[in-house]
Amino acid sequence: MPPAVTPGTTWASLLATAWCFATVGECVAQTTGTMDVGFSTVRYDGFRASGAASITPAVRWDRPGAGVTARGSYLRFESGHRSLQGVVAASLFTPSELLPRGWRGEFAISGGGSRYADFASFWHAIGEARMHLVAPGRGAWLSAAAGRTSYGSSPRPVAVAGLGGWTRRGWLILTAAASRSFIGDTAYSDVASTAEVRAGRWELSGSVGARLASRGGGHGVYGQGGATLTLSEGIAVLVSGGRYPTDPVNGSVAGRYLTAGVRLRTATLRRPAARDPAPLGRPPAGADGDPLSGPQLEIESSSDGGIRLRLHVPPAAHSVELAADFTDWHPMSLERVAEGVWEVVLRVASGMHRLNVRVDSGKWLAPAGTTHAADEFGGQVGMVAVPPPPPPPPR
Amino acid sequence: MTRLVTRDVVALLGGVLVMTRAVAQQTDARLERLDETTRPAVIAIVDSVRAAGLPVNPLVERALEGATKGAPPDVIVAAVRRLAGDLGRARDALGPGATAIELNAGAEALRAGAGPDVLARLRRARGRQSVTMALAVFTDLVARGVPVDTAATAVLALAATVRDEDLVEFRRAVERDIAIGAPPAAAASIRLNAAAREARPGRP
Numbered sequence: 001m002p003p004a005v006t007p008g009t010t011w012a013s014l015l016a017t018a019w020c021f022a023t024v025g026e027c028v029a030q031t032t033g034t035m036d037v038g039f040s041t042v043r044y045d046g047f048r049a050s051g052a053a054s055i056t057p058a059v060r061w062d063r064p065g066a067g068v069t070a071r072g073s074y075l076r077f078e079s080g081h082r083s084l085q086g087v088v089a090a091s092l093f094t095p096s097e098l099l100p101r102g103w104r105g106e107f108a109i110s111g112g113g114s115r116y117a118d119f120a121s122f123w124h125a126i127g128e129a130r131m132h133l134v135a136p137g138r139g140a141w142l143s144a145a146a147g148r149t150s151y152g153s154s155p156r157p158v159a160v161a162g163l164g165g166w167t168r169r170g171w172l173i174l175t176a177a178a179s180r181s182f183i184g185d186t187a188y189s190d191v192a193s194t195a196e197v198r199a200g201r202w203e204l205s206g207s208v209g210a211r212l213a214s215r216g217g218g219h220g221v222y223g224q225g226g227a228t229l230t231l232s233e234g235i236a237v238l239v240s241g242g243r244y245p246t247d248p249v250n251g252s253v254a255g256r257y258l259t260a261g262v263r264l265r266t267a268t269l270r271r272p273a274a275r276d277p278a279p280l281g282r283p284p285a286g287a288d289g290d291p292l293s294g295p296q297l298e299i300e301s302s303s304d305g306g307i308r309l310r311l312h313v314p315p316a317a318h319s320v321e322l323a324a325d326f327t328d329w330h331p332m333s334l335e336r337v338a339e340g341v342w343e344v345v346l347r348v349a350s351g352m353h354r355l356n357v358r359v360d361s362g363k364w365l366a367p368a369g370t371t372h373a374a375d376e377f378g379g380q381v382g383m384v385a386v387p388p389p390p391p392p393p394p395r
Numbered sequence: 396m397t398r399l400v401t402r403d404v405v406a407l408l409g410g411v412l413v414m415t416r417a418v419a420q421q422t423d424a425r426l427e428r429l430d431e432t433t434r435p436a437v438i439a440i441v442d443s444v445r446a447a448g449l450p451v452n453p454l455v456e457r458a459l460e461g462a463t464k465g466a467p468p469d470v471i472v473a474a475v476r477r478l479a480g481d482l483g484r485a486r487d488a489l490g491p492g493a494t495a496i497e498l499n500a501g502a503e504a505l506r507a508g509a510g511p512d513v514l515a516r517l518r519r520a521r522g523r524q525s526v527t528m529a530l531a532v533f534t535d536l537v538a539r540g541v542p543v544d545t546a547a548t549a550v551l552a553l554a555a556t557v558r559d560e561d562l563v564e565f566r567r568a569v570e571r572d573i574a575i576g577a578p579p580a581a582a583a584s585i586r587l588n589a590a591a592r593e594a595r596p597g598r599p
Binding site for chain 1: 535566
């Protein structure tokens with residue numbers, strides 16, 4: 001689903017609003033409506049790509065000291081399944097005379113929900129307090145958020161603490177932020193840095209981030225980029241792509257995506273004061289991994305009662321090895337059976353197993369087709385569940 | 396005569412005891428692959444875990460994994476020590492009758508974020524059936540992005556009524572739904588409901 005406005009993603013728009021304060025007088029209240037129509041391709045770790053067409057209407061109301069955003073999204077997947085999502089977020093800044101010069105308090109709320117294929121739904125409601133220290137061209141903030149998120153019948157508590165800073169140099173805005181999140185049993189830390197450039201009809205944005213110290217929220221380095229070209233006052237084309245982490249608040253999983261679309265605007269912003277922080281038209285639930293550029297594993301039962309492990313690798317590969325708990329982590333050479341296809345048949349007990357593969361004596365990799373997990377040795381390990389053998393046919 | 400028989404039996408039992416102890420103390424030959432810094436520390440952990448009646452094979456395999464990947468000695472030892480702790484907690488939760496494979500799966504589930512109570516409830520729900528596949532499916536779901544408590548709810552709900560093959564099929568179905576764009580938690584809930592509808596009491 002397109003990204004909901006969550007504590008992890010609201011900061012940039014609220015930051016922009018804070019910047020608006022620093023240049024108050026240039027900002028005026030306005031309402032902006034947009035409609036994004038696009039197509040996304042998304043790939044989860046270990047899976048083939050899936051496509052989705054999306055329509056995303058959004059309305060923003062901004063004025064100095066307050067802003068409200070409402071966004072909806074309708075998606076149609078390749079499978080024919082549909083998804084509806086909606087989110088509303090609002091923020092209010094404290095009056096300038098309430099706090100010492102340069103300091104601003106902010107209160108924000110966001111709530112949203114989604115429905116997938118008529119039989120699954122989630123919702124979240126988050127409240128957040130921030131303290132900004134704002135100066136012309138730069139600023140910093142501390143934040144704390146709390147709320148609830150629910151998938152079905154069991155709401156989970158959400159708590160997020162964060163800090164960050166930003167600076168503006170002409171047409172370039174740079175930000176850096178860090179946060180620690182607790183969602184039910186899940187906990188993780190995020191660090192991220194973003195650069196935004198606005199020059200003429202172009203808007204470019206890029207971000208890199210990492211998820212660290214995670215328990216149930218995934219690990220990894222992430223990056224996204226996007227470009228928007230304004231063709232006329234009411235029409236822009238946009239392209240965005242990258243990898244993003246799992247968001248346990250709205251249920252999206254880490255993923256890799258590429259989106260192209262058209263944006264129709266009902267009005268243009270007089271200033272780029274508060275813009276949607278999320279890459280435009282991000283796909284419904286992300287994709288992850290590097291399944292097509294790296295080895296891809298298939299597992300199937302062999303006729304002799306063993307397990308056939310088949311790896312798809314680049315055709316130029318000269319050797320492919322596998323090491324796993326069922327080989328006592330002795331590298332085992334696979335046999336080339338076709339161009340780019342290597343395999344081995346082994347006796348493997350049912351249960352969960354850990355494995356890695358490498359091509360041409362390169363780095364040990366967790367192949368696509370397995371569940372990736374941190375291996376405690378600075379890399380990743382692929383995990384596969386081998387089912388018990390089928391019962392013998394009745395005589 | 397009776398005294399002679401008694402003496403022979405005592406001697407035999409003593410011999411068996413000594414041999415058993417010697418075999419138990421024997422170092423796993425696979426650990427020879429570790430370097431001289433890592434090996435003694437891993438052997439010490441393995442011996443203490445063996446003395447506690449826990450399976451040592453997962454520890455040996457974890458050490459070998461680290462060695463194959465060229466990890467530094469302290470990282471390998473830390474990983475083995477962590478796994479030893481997880482195995483102990485898994486046995487506390489699953490009970491003294493848990494098999495080595497179940498304990499290993501339990502340790503992975505704990506590492507993924509399951510609480511000991513989830514393991515204990517799975518044990519009760521599965522009765523005499525193995526909990527290995529249920530734990531493996533739980534761990535896999537969490538690794539795919541399903542929140543821990545959602546995965547636990549799903550697997551616990553299925554554990555009492557379905558077979559291992561059904562749990563694997565449940566996992567595959569969730570995987571498929573995630574692949575076409577469903578949020579992981581929603582995908583798990585969908586499949587949980589579908590599996591609950593399909594479950595048949597007393598299904599062989």
